[in-house]
Amino acid sequence: MKKIFLGVLASGSGSNFAAIAQALSQTDSYTSARTDDFKIELKISVLIYNNPQAYAAQRAKDLNIPTVLLDHREYASREKLDQSISDVLKAYEVDLVIMAGWMRVITQVLLDAFPNRLLNIHPSLLPSFPGIRAVEQALTYGVKITGCTVHVVSLEVDRGPILAQAAVEVLPTDTTASLQAKIQLEEHRIYPKAITAYCQKLQ
Ligand code: GRF
Numbered sequence: 001m002k003k004i005f006l007g008v009l010a011s012g013s014g015s016n017f018a019a020i021a022q023a024l025s026q027t028d029s030y031t032s033a034r035t036d037d038f039k040i041e042l043k044i045s046v047l048i049y050n051n052p053q054a055y056a057a058q059r060a061k062d063l064n065i066p067t068v069l070l071d072h073r074e075y076a077s078r079e080k081l082d083q084s085i086s087d088v089l090k091a092y093e094v095d096l097v098i099m100a101g102w103m104r105v106i107t108q109v110l111l112d113a114f115p116n117r118l119l120n121i122h123p124s125l126l127p128s129f130p131g132i133r134a135v136e137q138a139l140t141y142g143v144k145i146t147g148c149t150v151h152v153v154s155l156e157v158d159r160g161p162i163l164a165q166a167a168v169e170v171l172p173t174d175t176t177a178s179l180q181a182k183i184q185l186e187e188h189r190i191y192p193k194a195i196t197a198y199c200q201k202l203q
Contacts, residue, residue, distance in 0.1 A: 001039050001040070001041055002039060002040045002041070003040075003041045003042075003043060004040055004041070004042050004043070004095045004096060004199045004202065005043055005044075005045040005092065005093050005094050005095050005096075006020075006042060006043065006044045006045065006094065006095070006096050006097075006098050006195070007044075007045060007046050007047075007048065007088075007089040007092060007094035007096075007097050007098065008020070008044055008046070008047045008048070008056075008060075008097075008098045008099075008100050009047075009048050009049075009050075009085070009097065009098070009099045009100065009102040010047060010048075010049050010054060010056035010100045010101050010102060011049065011050055011051050011054055011056075011101055011102055011103040011104070012051070012054055012055070012056065012101045012103065013054075013055045013056065013101065014047075014054065014055055014056025014057075014059045014060070014100065014101065015101075015184060015187075015188065016100035016101060016121060016184075016187055016188060016191055017047060017056050017059060017060070017098075017100045017101075018056075018059045018063075019187070019188035019189075019191065019192060020044070020098065020100065020191060020192045020195065021044055021059075021060075021063055021065065023192030023193075024042050024043070024044065024192065040199055040200060042195070042196065042199055044065050045065075045066065045092040045093065045094060046065070046066045046067070046068060046088065046089070046092040046094065047060040047065055047066070047067045047068070048067075048068050048069075048070055048085055048088055048089070049067065049068075049069055049070075050069070050070055050071060050072045050081075050102075050103075050104060051071070051103075052069060052071060056100075056101070057069070066092070068088050070084050070085060070088065072104055078104070078105060078106070078107045079107050079108075079109045081104065082106060082107045082109035082110040082113075083109050085110060086109065086110055086113035086114070089113070089114070090113070094114075095117065095199075095202070096114075096117050096118075096119065096195070096198070096199060096202065097110075097114050097117055097118045097119070098119055098191075098195060099118065099119065099120040099121070099153065100121060100191070101121075102120070105157060106118070106153065106155075107155075108155060111153070111154070111155060116152060117202075118152065118153035119150060119151070119152060119153065119163070119194070119195065119198065120150070120151055120152075120153045120158070120160075121148060121149070121150050121187055121191050122134060122148065122149050122151065122158050123135050123146075123148050123180065123183045123184075123187065124137070124138055124146055124147065124148070124149065125145070125146055125147045125148075125149060125165055125167065126149040126151060126158055126159075126162060126165075127158075127159070128143070128146075129141070129146070130157060130158035130159070131157060131158060135176050135179050135180045135183060136176050138170065138179070139170065139174065139175075139176055139179055143170060144169065144170050145167050145168070145169055145170060146167070146168055146170055146179070146183065147165055147166050147167040147168045147183060147186060148165065148166055148168075148183050148186050148187045148190065149162055149164070149165045150162070150163045150164040150165070150190060150191055150194040150195075151163060163194045163197070163198060164190045164191075164193065164194035164197075165190070166186035166187075166189065166190045167186075168182045168183050168186055
């Protein structure tokens with residue numbers, strides 16, 4: 001049985017973090033999952049958040065998952081923030097970093113510390129609509145199908161090898177909020193599965 005430790009980075013509500021934690025099933029002090037076929041056990045060992053108001057932190061506390069606040073406003077550069085993130089992740093012996101609504105652009109510092117060990121989820125069918133307000137971008141463009149993408153993180157924002165995608169139909173009645181809600185349901189479904197599948201390949 002190989003243990004793989006996950007570190008989650010979140011800036012906001014943390015619904016993806018909660019979905020991952022739930023999918024991995026709860027234990028007393030950590031969250032874990034067992035995939036007997038592949039003999040691995042996944043545990044979330046820490047949640048790092050950059051915004052003191054992030055509800056993700058409360059969710060982690062409710063699940064007894066350690067939290068660390070690294071407020072980006074206290075750092076002189078993106079690189080310095082990423083060095084602190086890396087230090088915390090290493091201290092928690094993290095093998096794989098999960099960006100779940102992490103609203104900071106990452107640098108080579110973090111990529112070098114965790115090469116091919118950073119995953120992200122984005123609310124569009126990449127490579128369409130990268131960047132901020134992806135749901136709004138898709139709605140404004142008038143696409144009939146959008147969705148979400150799990151990918152390995154590279155230096156270029158919202159690029160990197162695609163691991164999983166799910167499609168969502170855009171209805172004429174959709175608003176940004178209604179479309180976002182439909183996409184999030186899919187995010188919560190595919191992200192835990194993609195993480196587990198990726199971890200199986202990491203062995
Ligand atoms: C998700 O829609 C994700 O695709 C994007 O940020 C949002 C985070 O939502 N990267 P939550 O904090 O997980 O609820």
